[in-house]
Amino acid sequence: MRLSWFNITSLTLGFAFLYLxxxxxxxxxxxxxxxxxxxxxxxxKWYGELLSNQAFLDAAWVTLKVAVFSSTLATVLGTLAAYALVRGARFPGRTLFSGMIYAPLVMPEVIxxxxxxxxxxxxxxxxxxxxIVLAHTTFAMCYVSVVVSSRLVSFDQSLEEAxxxxxxxxxxxxxxVTLPIIAPAVISGWLLAFTLSLDDLVIASFTTGPSATTLPIKIFSAVRLGVxxxxxxxxxxxxxxxxxxxIIASLISKRNFVREQQGVAGRH
Incomplete structure (x- = not known):
């Protein structure tokens, strides 16, 4: 496709709006x-000041723990849910189960x-x-399920049958057989859940307590007094x-894609 001045200008303004x-x-x-x-x-010097700010370090440690545990739990539950929805038969209550899995996608975070x-x-x-871990697992699981489901739909089921x-x-x-092939989607789902947990402010503000302040809440509280x-x-x-x-996820996906292409070429 030939790039026109309109397309170049649109791309420039769009990237500038996002990344500037x-x-x-x-x-x-x-x-x-x-x-x-x-x-x-x-x-x-402000990086040194940051590393000596114990309040920020404690909030960062809480955020990291919550992100790791919630993303791991969300990945396990989301993968199992995706497998049940894609591979499972028309079991009673499937529509309700599917709606409950995907409801957090459209539900306002305040609710x-x-x-x-x-x-x-x-x-x-x-x-x-x-x-906080339970709350983040609840809304991140649906994102993992969507990512893994899209890979399972295109998965060659004859390999599993063999x-x-x-x-x-x-x-x-x-x-x-199945898990190694869908591993890139599972890893992508974990990274997505990890990023969502790091970024969450609204749900964490409802479910946190005095002993657990996450980094987004700490930043929001500090910004109210001035940046x-x-x-x-x-x-x-x-x-x-x-x-x-x-970058790591992209490299892993690229490596797995090249490996699959080499495998297909070897079979032919």
């Missing part, structure tokens, strides 16, 4: 001045957070890291972590 604010944030994270809008010189808060209060569960004919149990066929250079440094580190995760 982040680029400015990264640049000003190295600003020597405490005023975030006045450049006075290059300095990395999800409030309903989970009422649930935790109703069962007498103290709010903390556990409740494993069953050769004596594998259904569990062994899933573990040895500090430490927040710019912290945001830059978060952008770097997410970018690194996306």
């Amino acid at each position: 604010p982040m680029i400015i944030l990264v640049i000003y994270s190295f600003n020597e001045s405490r005023l975030v809008t006045v450049w006075t010189g290059f300095s990395t 999800t957070g409030l309903s989970l808060l009422l649930l935790f209060i109703g069962i007498g569960l103290d709010r903390g890291v556990l409740t 494993a069953l004919d050769l004596g594998c149990s259904p569990w062994d066929a899933f573990r040895l 500090s250079p430490e927040i710019n440094a912290l945001s830059t580190l978060m952008i770097a972590v997410v970018t690194l995760g996306v």
